[in-house]
Amino acid sequence: MSSFVVALDVGGTSMKGGLVTRSGEIVRTGRRATPRDRGPDAVIAEIRSFISDLAASGDGTPAGVGLAVPGLVNAETAVYSANIGWRDVPATDLVPLDVPVRLGHDVRTGGLAESVLGAGRELSDFLFLPIGTGIAGTTILRxxxxxxxxxxxxxxxxxxxxPSGERCACGQIGCLETYASASAVARRYSARLGTSPFSEAITPGSSLSETVTPASSLSEAVTPAGQGPVTAERVAALTAAGDPLATEIWGDAVEALSLALATYTLLLDPSAIVLGGGLAEAGPLLTVPLAxxxxxxxxxxxxxxxxxxxLGMSAGMLGAALLGWYAAGVTDAGDTWSVDVLKSPPVA
Amino acid sequence: MSSFVVALDVGGTSMKGGLVTRSGEIVRTGRRATPRDRGPDAVIAEIRSFISDLAASGDGTPAGVGLAVPGLVNAETAVYSANIGWRDVPATDLVPLDVPVRLGHDVRTGGLAESVLGAGRELSDFLFLPIGTGIAGTTILRxxxxxxxxxxxxxxxxxxxxPSGERCACGQIGCLETYASASAVARRYSARLGTSPFSEAITPGSSLSETVTPASSLSEAVTPAGQGPVTAERVAALTAAGDPLATEIWGDAVEALSLALATYTLLLDPSAIVLGGGLAEAGPLLTVPLAxxxxxxxxxxxxxxxxxxxLGMSAGMLGAALLGWYAAGVTDAGDTWSVDVLKSPPVA
Incomplete structure (x- = not known):
């Protein structure tokens, strides 16, 4: 058997790929854009090309290929993704090699990696919750x-x-994501800035003297809408510095998360909740008030x-590597892997 | 092996017991009060006595005993019940016979029965939701x-x-149970009746002419507080007849249930939701607006x-019978049982 598998984590914006050995060493890693705007066939062609190039960079034929993809998926077929626009794509269409292949759902594949070799490695029942542009969780059960x-x-x-809150982009009312995703935090802060004296979106006819000056000493440092996008990271920094508007928006996110996690806890009694994604980078600013x-x-x-x-942003790719090893018949892949590989610099 | 097991469903108010054969015939069934007001030792003594009497009424020694109990429980120990007041009671203390025993959680044991031989028998992933005095669910997974x-x-x-709703008896805010349990429906209706012209709880100094007369033609038929308790069943009947206050209270329960079930569906993607307990007796009056x-x-x-x-109110006892057969080593118990046994009249 070959000494490595090809692993690919297919996101809506970019794809993260790697070669991972049976002992969990990441011998190659790289990233490519997902050409979603050119349609599902272009995405499939790019996946095939990326896998082919990754495989060629390794020492021989890979033992297997694992792919994490968005949407509805089973081990053999990418059934549906609104994001990418494909329907019923067999795994063999995604992989230009005659080796065993296994597909997985993007978030659940990341959860698999956290479960097998990451923050939940000694836990059998927990929630993995990456909070990024959107929010979806992996329920690890038994x-x-x-x-x-x-x-x-x-x-x-x-x-x-x-239940009587803001309308979400999905069409529902009061969704967690509409308050607590990284993009929601940035969007809600920007929208409120639109009524601040520093915004370019001042209502015609109003003057600065008619608007209330924010009490925060940091508010002059806020970038107006025309000078660049507000990010959740910036809202977090402003919150840490005591800015009242940022604190309010951050507090809404924490409150929404606390409700969702209370609900999850009461329904499923997890032994832990593992937070990931961009918002978790805020560390104690998020976890202390949330707890x-x-x-x-x-x-x-x-x-x-x-x-x-x-595992941070590598969770999906490492989970895909586990799927590749599972496809190759190595059922204990990951059990002895060290997370320390993440500290080594990328080699490709 | 003996031809029957002893099954006991221990509730906070009463215990339902039975003798159930390997083919699923209920050859004895009976009910006794749970002497909860006399403390956990009295409850344990009554359980032992009930099991002993049920066993003696059968043909030989039972093959096993299954018990459904409230609170925290594992297969061998009733760990904790706030309701009954016991802690760490081993199964062998509950059963005065030298036969295999298995314990189960009361709601999950009912869910087990619905899963194996009831409304979910062909489903692997569903929610069993009995709505009675309280509300708890069984999540059937795989x-x-x-x-x-x-x-x-x-x-x-x-x-x-x-999240900003009414305080629940449990101390939390806005719980499903505080709007949608059978007792909540009755309680909330009664509380609102307290401000109606027909209530005995009129504020001193007020007169009937100062209060707004309900628009419902049925409102004169409502029993004042002194003439007997309002039940969820009565609120359902009044709702069916068009009474505005009952319709509002019933609508709150349906709305609360719809939120909880939307949440459950998004988290766990069940293939069905099986409704039980007293409130489900309302049939389409509940299920049509809820769906x-x-x-x-x-x-x-x-x-x-x-x-x-x-399985209705027999779910817990039948689930306990399954546990009794499992304890006896019969792992396929229930797979071929017919729900038709429920139609036969009790024989004891």
């Missing part, structure tokens, strides 16, 4: 990611945390501990 | 009831459906179908 009756489980980003509010929402049971993801 | 990391899963009755509101809450996926429990 040691395995759970996909539901038809593969649609884990849509925690769209549970109605505020406090989650605890306050629960009257008759303790809150599960909050943990940080161990 | 064919088995799921208890969570430590046995506390299924507390859907206490998820915060209205409609659940569907309206979900924008990007279909709602799972709602089903009625097949």
């Amino acid at each position: 040691g395995e990611p759970y996909g539901g009756s038809a593969g649609w489980a884990g849509e925690i980003g769209h549970i109605p945390v505020l 406090e509010r989650l605890g306050a929402r629960l009257a008759f049971r303790d809150a599960p501990p909050l943990r940080r993801s161990a | 064919g088995e009831p799921y208890g969570g990391s430590a046995g506390w899963a299924g507390e859907i009755g206490h998820i915060p459906v209205l 409609e509101r659940l569907g309206a809450r979900l924008a990007f996926r279909d709602a799972p179908p709602l089903r009625r429990s097949a």
Whole structure:
């Protein structure tokens, strides 16, 4: 058997690929853009090309290929993705090699990696919650990611945390994602800035003297809409510095998360909640108030501990590597892998 | 091996017991009060006595004993019940016979029975939701009831459906149970009646002419507080007859349930939701608006179908019988049992 598998984590914006050995060494890694705007066939062609190039860079034929893809998926077929626009693409169409292949759902594949070799490696029942542009979770049950009756489980980003709240882009009302995703935090802050004296979007006829000056000493440092996008990272920094508007928007995100996690805890009794994605980069600014509010929402049971993801943005690719090894018949792949590989610099 | 097991479903108010054969025939069934007010030792003594009497009424020694009990429980120990007040009671203390014993959580044992021989018999992933005095659910995952990391899963009755809503008896805010349990429906209707012209709880100094007369033609038929308790069944009947206050209270329950079930569906993607308990007796008065509101809450996926429990109030006892057979080593118990046994009259 060959000494490596090809692993590919296909996102809506970019694809992260790698060659991973049976002992968990990442011998190659790279990233390419996902040509989503050119349609599903272009994405499939780019996936094939990327896999082919990765395989050629290794020492021999890969033992298997693992792919994490968005949308509805089973081990053999990418069934549907609204994001990419494909329907019923067999794994063999995505892989230009005659080797075993296994597909997985993008978020659940990341959860698999956190479960096998990451923050949940000694846990059998937990929630993996990456908070990025969107929010979806992986429910790990009895040691395995759970996909539901038809593969649609884990849509925690769209549970109605505020039933009379804001309308989400998905069409529902008061979804977690509409308050707590990294993009929601940036969007909601920007929208409120639109009514601040520093915004270019001042209502015609109003003058600066008619608007209330924010009490924050940091507010003059906020970039107006025309000078670049507001990011969740910037809102987090402003919150840490005491800016009142940022603090309010950040607090809304924490409150929405505390409601969703209270609900999850009461329904599924996880032993821990593993937070990942961009918003978790805020560290204690997120976890300290979140743990406090989650605890306050629960009257008759303790809150599960909050943990940080161990694998970060590599979780999906490493999970895809596990799938590649599983496809090759190596069922214990990952059990002895060290997370330390992440600290080594990329070699390709 | 003997031809029957002893099954006992221990509730906070009463215990339902039975003798059930390997082919699923209920050859004895009976009910006794749970002497909860006399403390946990009295409850344990009554359980032992009931099991002893049931066993003696059978033909020989039972093959095993199964018990469904409330609170935190594993197969060998009743770990904790706030309701009954016991802690760490080994199964062998509950059973005065030298036969194999297995314990189960009361709601999950009912869910097990619905899964193996009831409304979910052909489903591997569904929610069993009995709505009675309280609300707790059984999550059936991959064919088995799921208890969570430590046995506390299924507390859907206490998820915060209205985060700024009414305080629940549990101490939390806006729990499903506080709007949608059978007792909540009765309680909330009674509380509002307290401000109606027909209530005995009129504020001193007010007169009937100062209060608004309800527009409903049925409102004169409502029993004042002194003439007997309002039940959820009565609120349902008044709703069916068009009473505005009952319709509002019933609508709140349906709305709260629709939020909880939308959340459950998005998180766990069940293939069906099986409704049981007293409130499900209302039939289409509950299921028609609930299905409609659940569907309206979900924008990007279909709602799972709602089903009625097949086993009704016998689910817990039949699930306990399955546990008794499992304890005896009969792992396929129930797979061929017919629900038709429920139609036969009790023989003891």
